[in-house]
Amino acid sequence: LPRTLLAGALLALAVLLIGEVSRSAEEKHVSVYAPQTSYRLAVAERDRREYVGLVALLEPLGAVSASNAGADWTIRWNGVEARFTEGKSQGRVRNHKVELSAPLLVENERPLVPLHSLANLLSRFLNARVDVHEAAHRVFIGNAGARFTTELKKGNPPALVLNFSVPVSPAIGTEAGRLRMVFTRDPVISAADRFNFDDKTISALTYEESNGAAELTVSGAPFDSS
Numbered sequence: 001l002p003r004t005l006l007a008g009a010l011l012a013l014a015v016l017l018i019g020e021v022s023r024s025a026e027e028k029h030v031s032v033y034a035p036q037t038s039y040r041l042a043v044a045e046r047d048r049r050e051y052v053g054l055v056a057l058l059e060p061l062g063a064v065s066a067s068n069a070g071a072d073w074t075i076r077w078n079g080v081e082a083r084f085t086e087g088k089s090q091g092r093v094r095n096h097k098v099e100l101s102a103p104l105l106v107e108n109e110r111p112l113v114p115l116h117s118l119a120n121l122l123s124r125f126l127n128a129r130v131d132v133h134e135a136a137h138r139v140f141i142g143n144a145g146a147r148f149t150t151e152l153k154k155g156n157p158p159a160l161v162l163n164f165s166v167p168v169s170p171a172i173g174t175e176a177g178r179l180r181m182v183f184t185r186d187p188v189i190s191a192a193d194r195f196n197f198d199d200k201t202i203s204a205l206t207y208e209e210s211n212g213a214a215e216l217t218v219s220g221a222p223f224d225s226s
Contacts, residue, residue, distance in 0.1 A: 031212035
């Protein structure tokens with residue numbers, strides 16, 4: 001979609017499906033947003049903790065390699081060297097100590113690191129600010145993040161204008177009185193989780209994020225032109 005998205009008239013259509021949006025049970029994922037790219041990784045639950053693959057985490061961001069001598073692992077990313085030991089929670093990145101929130105695991109020759117440690121770990125590798133929305137499984141590197149503004153235009157029907165700071169491409173679906181936009185690969189963020197409007201057709205916009213995605217929902221009554 002272009003930077004400006006018009007919503008509102010779509011609420012007049014009770015069962016129009018523009019894009020397929022599903023709330024069915026899905027595997028856990030974490031989304032990583034960087035200035036140059038965005039990607040999703042599978043999340044594994046081990047010992048009631050969540051883990052992601054370290055090589056898979058770094059690979060989209062630069063050249064990475066992993067080698068081991070027994071339980072000792074060496075990870076190289078863009079000239080940065082890190083050392084970890086399977087079953088241990090302490091390692092070194094750029095020759096500085098790094099504490100993981102849980103021990104490093106290895107499965108199928110793949111080192112896994114706890115999701116809870118991604119902010120500290122990635123910032124050491126990348127030498128950049130990293131913000132992690134842990135409950136929502138979303139990771140923002142550097143200045144990655146797409147904000148938006150809202151403007152309600154009165155009319156027949158009314159329209160809600162959402163202006164995003166970068167181009168976005170959500171999956172869109174509607175049902176009676178609701179329009180939902182799900183952003184899987186777009187780093188959409190919001191300082192508020194609800195926007196209320198003084199309009200009978202378009203009453204509110206809500207924001208939430210979970211399982212590596214953000215969702216905007218426009219709520220109101222189906223438009224009646226009589």
